[in-house]
Amino acid sequence: MAEPSRSARSRRTGSTPSETRRPLSIEGRPELVVMTSAAAGLRARPDGLTAAPRAGAGGLEKLLSGAGARLRPLFGVEERILASVQRVSRTSGVDVPDLSRFYRLETAEDKVAGLIERLLNERIVEAAYLKPATVPPLWKYAYEVGLLDWHLFDLTADFTSRQGYLDAAPGGIDARWAWTQAGGRGDGVRIVDVEGNWRFTHEDLVQNQGGVAAGTRIDTDVQWRNHGTAVLGEVSGDVNLFGITGIVPQANVRGVSHGGIGSAAAIQQSADLLSPGDLLLLEMHRPGPLHNFAERDDQEGYIAVEWWEDDFAAIRYAVAKGVVVVEAAGNGAQDLDASLYNTRPAGFLSTWTNPFRRSNRDSGAVVVGAGAPPPGTHGFTWGTDRSRLGFSNWGALIDAQGWGSGVTSTGYGDLQGGTDEDLWYTDDFGGTSSASPIVTGAIAAVQGALKARGRIPLSPARARELLRATGSAQQAETDRPASQRIGNRPDLRQLIPRALQTLSYTGTQFTGSLQPNQVKRWFTFNWPAHWHVYWTVVPTIARTGVRQLKWKVQVERASDATITYWIEVTNLTPQDIGIEARFAVLGY
Secondary structure, three states: OOOOOOOEEEOOOOOOEEEEOOOOOOOOOEEEEEEEEEEHHOOOOEEEOOOOOOOOOOHHHHHHHHHOOEEEEEEOOHHHHHHHHHHHHHHHHHOOOHHEEEEEOOOOOHHHHHHHHHHHOOEEEEEEEEEEEEEOOOOOOOOOOHHHEEEEEOOOEOHHHHHHHHOOOOOOOHHHHHHOOOOOOOOOOOEEEEOOOOOOOOOOOOOOOEEEOOOOOHHHHHHHHHHHHHHHOOOOOOOOOOOOOOOOOOOOEEEOOOOOOHHHHHHHHHOOOOOOOEEEEOEEEOOOOOOEEEEEOOOOOOHHOOOOOOOHHHHHOOOOOOOOEEEOOOOOOOEEEOOOHOOOOOOOOOOOOOEEEOOOOOOOOOOEEEEEOOOOOOOOOOOOOOOEEOOOOOOOOOOEEEEOOOOOEEEEOEEEOOOOOOEEEEEEEEEEHHHHHHHHHHHHHHHHHHHHHHOOOOOHHHHHHHHHHEEEEOOOOOOOOOOOOOOOEHHHHHHHHHHOOEEEOEEEEEEEEEOOOOOEEEEEEEEEEEEEEEEEEEEEOOOOOOOOEEEEEEEEOOOOOEEEEEEEEEEEOOEEEEEEEEEEEEEE
């Protein structure tokens, strides 16, 4: 075996992991977010602020001018984004937060702390808070690797046998079986990954890649590029004779960077690139209140981004458009059900409630935790298969889990290295960073299978419901009981048939009576939105030779997941009649 040179491609064949994280030197800046009152009608223009006549924007403008600060609409020109929000809300029937009220304040870093308090004293300002910098939810194990631990290759080897997450359940998600099903490679599905940067020139990311669609790449550190490249490889690595293969290689994948625009704007702009049933992956987390929002190398206390109001609003906008949002739960080792997360931080809206408790309010996202891969993966054991990894957040909020360590993908260079990043591969991608693409890929495979059969894609609510109803169950590990919920690992051999099944049944929902010539209306609620329901109303008293009643059905989309039917019945006779409202579920 020749001694490796810096230009050689190389693969790690054996080493011992230690549970210490490599510090991430990644560019990122906090965001100062301002939310104004609806009545103010504030508009930020290049030449100054305008507002409703009695709003009193003069004080705010004077404050900003004195501080050398500037407000920029967070989601774009206010009139344009307001029109978009109203259109989405009308179309979906979902209450979408008004994105036109959010602004990003630009000022010198040393002036931020004093400005927040003064902003909150302005009558038209409802919220002002400093949002910590967004970082990737990555967990990397540190390896001690000597020269003799590396092998050289003239050509990239086939690493697909190392991708255990593609294997049959319970160890993997059974992507290899899904590939045998029409559409199971993600055919016709579009995915946007929101994070910092990617290597779209990688040798295994040539097919079905859409490049960077918005935002400014954070290109000052190879870590961001590695992170995004590893995510892409998991989801959509090419089908060829070398390297790795993605879970849904036929899906079209693009990146939107939060660099230059911030995380919430990146989510909103991504949603506008997608259609109902497409997927939006949020590869980010940030420090939460446990350590007073301070950045830490160990990531303790880092949480999912929807806890911040502007990110929640942007996710809600995407979900209302029918886009399935997959969100990393974060690597903070936190119980997201803890009372700590019910406490409203200074500067948040007075009406803010904790979105980690869906009984308060629900972003609609699929939230993903990190589980251990099967023991022996790449020669290591991280714990009982599907048990919560120690760094992963947990709680009722979390819908599903993916592998949180030992993931083989593109990037990083610890499996195959050298001087050319386009040839790098890893055996060691981890965190809720690696878990979330696995769940994203599983949903995309289902959407492709539905599209191939001319069926409507899963709604965000239906995707979440099926992930919770199927899959390989979470297991316990010492000091990490299964009650610390990270959910099931997806199993496509269960998930695709469950999404494709068409069942039908009939029944009588209610009975009633009407007086002569009376018009009366009933409603029936909590019907699953994905059911196809037909209603008929019939009289219960026989009177031959005469038309007895007529009915009409009106529909309310009560939420992402449920329908309310309003059934209006008219008695056409001068006599009392009894009625029976019958339903036929044609398919679900």
